[in-house]
Amino acid sequence: MSSFWEYANPRRFMRTTDWLLPVVAAAALVVTATGLIWGFFFTPDDFRQGSTVKIIFLHVPSALMAINAWIMMLVASLIWVVRRHHVSALAAKAAAPVGMVMTMIALFTGAVWGQPMWGTWWAWDPRLTSFLILFLFYLGYIALWSAIEDPDTGADLTAVLCLVGTVFALLSRYAAFFWSQGLHQGASLSLAPGTRVDWAYKAPLYVSMTGFALIFVALVLAGTRTEIRARRMQALVARERMT
Amino acid sequence: MIALLTRDLRLAIRAGGGFGLGLAFFLILAVLVPLGVGPEPAVLAAIAPGVLWVGALLACLLSLDRIFALDWEDGSLDLLATAPIPLEGVVSIKALAHWITTGLPLVLAAPLLGVLLNLPGEAFGWLVLSLLLGTPALSVIGTFGAALTVGLKRGGLLLSLLVLPLYIPTLVFGAEVVTRGAAGLPVQTALLLLAGITAGSVAILPFASAAVIRINLR
Amino acid sequence: MEIRVDNLAVARGGVPLLEALSLHLTAGQALILRGPNGSGKTTLLRTLAGLQPPLAGSVDLPPDAIAYAAHADGLKATLSVRENLAFWAAIYGGGDVEGAMARMNLRDLADRAALNLSAGQKRRLGLARLLVTGRPVWMLDEPTVSLDAASVALFADVVRAHLAAGGLALIATHIDLGLPEAQMLDLTPFKARAPAPGQGDGFDEAFL
Numbered sequence: 001m002s003s004f005w006e007y008a009n010p011r012r013f014m015r016t017t018d019w020l021l022p023v024v025a026a027a028a029l030v031v032t033a034t035g036l037i038w039g040f041f042f043t044p045d046d047f048r049q050g051s052t053v054k055i056i057f058l059h060v061p062s063a064l065m066a067i068n069a070w071i072m073m074l075v076a077s078l079i080w081v082v083r084r085h086h087v088s089a090l091a092a093k094a095a096a097p098v099g100m101v102m103t104m105i106a107l108f109t110g111a112v113w114g115q116p117m118w119g120t121w122w123a124w125d126p127r128l129t130s131f132l133i134l135f136l137f138y139l140g141y142i143a144l145w146s147a148i149e150d151p152d153t154g155a156d157l158t159a160v161l162c163l164v165g166t167v168f169a170l171l172s173r174y175a176a177f178f179w180s181q182g183l184h185q186g187a188s189l190s191l192a193p194g195t196r197v198d199w200a201y202k203a204p205l206y207v208s209m210t211g212f213a214l215i216f217v218a219l220v221l222a223g224t225r226t227e228i229r230a231r232r233m234q235a236l237v238a239r240e241r242m243t
Numbered sequence: 244m245i246a247l248l249t250r251d252l253r254l255a256i257r258a259g260g261g262f263g264l265g266l267a268f269f270l271i272l273a274v275l276v277p278l279g280v281g282p283e284p285a286v287l288a289a290i291a292p293g294v295l296w297v298g299a300l301l302a303c304l305l306s307l308d309r310i311f312a313l314d315w316e317d318g319s320l321d322l323l324a325t326a327p328i329p330l331e332g333v334v335s336i337k338a339l340a341h342w343i344t345t346g347l348p349l350v351l352a353a354p355l356l357g358v359l360l361n362l363p364g365e366a367f368g369w370l371v372l373s374l375l376l377g378t379p380a381l382s383v384i385g386t387f388g389a390a391l392t393v394g395l396k397r398g399g400l401l402l403s404l405l406v407l408p409l410y411i412p413t414l415v416f417g418a419e420v421v422t423r424g425a426a427g428l429p430v431q432t433a434l435l436l437l438a439g440i441t442a443g444s445v446a447i448l449p450f451a452s453a454a455v456i457r458i459n460l461r
Numbered sequence: 462m463e464i465r466v467d468n469l470a471v472a473r474g475g476v477p478l479l480e481a482l483s484l485h486l487t488a489g490q491a492l493i494l495r496g497p498n499g500s501g502k503t504t505l506l507r508t509l510a511g512l513q514p515p516l517a518g519s520v521d522l523p524p525d526a527i528a529y530a531a532h533a534d535g536l537k538a539t540l541s542v543r544e545n546l547a548f549w550a551a552i553y554g555g556g557d558v559e560g561a562m563a564r565m566n567l568r569d570l571a572d573r574a575a576l577n578l579s580a581g582q583k584r585r586l587g588l589a590r591l592l593v594t595g596r597p598v599w600m601l602d603e604p605t606v607s608l609d610a611a612s613v614a615l616f617a618d619v620v621r622a623h624l625a626a627g628g629l630a631l632i633a634t635h636i637d638l639g640l641p642e643a644q645m646l647d648l649t650p651f652k653a654r655a656p657a658p659g660q661g662d663g664f665d666e667a668f669l
Contacts, residue, residue: 172408254539
């Protein structure tokens with residue numbers, strides 16, 4: 001247990017996640033269920049938005065994780081590029097589909113929320129647009145991974161794409177804001193006191209956000225374990241061919 | 244370096260398709276759009292800047308996979324990678340050759356297609372200027388995409404999927420310049436941002452492209 | 462001018478092919494690499510040429526010394542023989558194009574487009590490229606494929622002249638080139654063995 005980097009050893013990672021994954025998965029289930037049930041059934045209706053507002057407990061956490069998943073992929077890619085830890089590259093690979101689904105959930109719940117509020121399912125609002133663009137970036141990243149056969153080449157190429165993509169995704173976001181002034185309200189949550197969202201909403205919302213973060217961690221751990229097993233199979237086949 | 248540029252240009256001229264294909268595509272698109280949306284001059288004038296920019300972008304995309312694929316197939320890329328010129332220089336020259344054979348003709352043809360699409364008179368100058376500033380970025384970004392997919396089977400489709408999202412900022416600012424120019428609004432901010440993206444891409448992306456080629460060759 | 466390779470291991474597609482390979486060549490020497498298909502000749506040459514990193518060991522080479530020739534000749538079909546050579550001469554800083562064509566017996570074909578050459582003629586053009594590079598170390602992968610007997614002899618003469626001028630050559634081939642002075646290296650004994658489970662520091666071993 002001397003260094004964090006020991007978990008970069010696949011065997012070590014598997015041994016640790018053997019017990020860690022069920023714990024995280026169970027925690028994710030409990031916390032998310034608590035957050036959502038609290039949010040949906042034990043908060044007052046908003047006086048203007050009615051019960052529609054409660055979709056916030058799905059929308060905000062998924063949007064948050066959609067962005068955080070990309071940031072995690074970026075960090076994992078950098079670790080792979082700098083330190084060549086295989087688990088890191090595989091974790092980035094495993095995070096992409098999770099991030100993409102989170103983006104889809106955010107877009108879908110946003111549409112469902114937007115319909116009664118703005119009277120339209122979709123508007124080319126900068127926030128919506130930048131999420132749609134983020135979705136395209138996830139799509140490209142996943143497609144590149146799946147197109148390359150050699151795992152190390154795939155890890156290298158996708159890492160470069162992730163780096164370059166991050167820059168262009170930020171530029172696109174800025175471009176989207178430049179291009180259209182939107183309907184979307186500003187960030188609904190802020191840490192400054194006396195803000196728009198009441199504590200009655202904030203508390204369950206924070207619980208939901210924690211729950212989604214735990215779901216993300218659990219899914220990435222599970223995905224990484226799958227990738228490690230697939231890699232192990234490849235290594236065994238290669239060894240078979242050598243003897 | 245100059246030798247590489249002249250070789251690529253000569254190949255583009257002799258093999259055909261280099262100059263003509265993208266341009267023909269651009270023309271067809273400018274004909275299809277009015278056929279699709281109707282001949283209403285006001286409608287066409289409103290969408291012309293966007294259509295012309297999207298058209299230029301797609302026409303650029305069409306020839307991207309040829310940047311490295313041919314050199315990869317006949318082994319030239321291996322030989323260029325072991326040659327005394329830096330790979331960063333090779334990819335920059337390749338991007339330049341792509342711009343000369345694809346981007347530049349599009350810039351020159353765009354005003355003619357602007358007439359077809361009823362682009363307002365004030366916007367023509369901005370259209371040419373924005374394309375002139377923006378298309379080099381399209382070539383450089385596209386070269387990066389081509390480098391990423393160079394060794395892959397069915398790389399062409401993947402290439403579009405990877406490159407098009409990267410084109411978004413250039414498209415937004417480029418079309419914005421023309422739209423604002425057509426409406427007589429100030430264009431300076433959008434123009435500067437467009438130039439900034441081009442300058443940044445030209446300066447930095449060749450390093451990424453060269454790194455990616457080295458990975459693909461090994 | 463010398464090449465020193467120490468305890469080299471190379472891999473293709475993540476699978477180790479060769480290990481514990483050491484060799485030393487000095488000016489005027491040639492080394493013929495032999496071994497069955499898939500024994501790692503191409504991978505070894507690509508590693509030495511710097512196109513892929515070695516798995517282990519070191520390669521000691523003067524910078525900018527290598528002229529590499531792969532299976533593919535890197536010819537452009539629509540360019541003429543002279544244009545193809547002139548391009549590579551310009552890239553490598555101006556070699557003698559006319560001289561190279563004369564040496565590889567390509568004079569009569571100088572203005573013919575490469576797509577109209579026969580396979581053997583293309584190969585001769587690919588080898589003429591080596592002459593215009595002016596590089597001292599030639600790394601050749603199956604240089605005599607599709608050459609007739611006369612052209613093989615011509616090629617052997619060119620290699621011999623290159624060695625006499627202080628050059629070096631590493632040649633992977635299956636046939637007898639008629640270069641008795643060249644050393645032979647059979648790659649079979651260097652075939653990489655599968656590491657025991659838990660052993661080895663290669664990447665894939667970490668997954669076992």
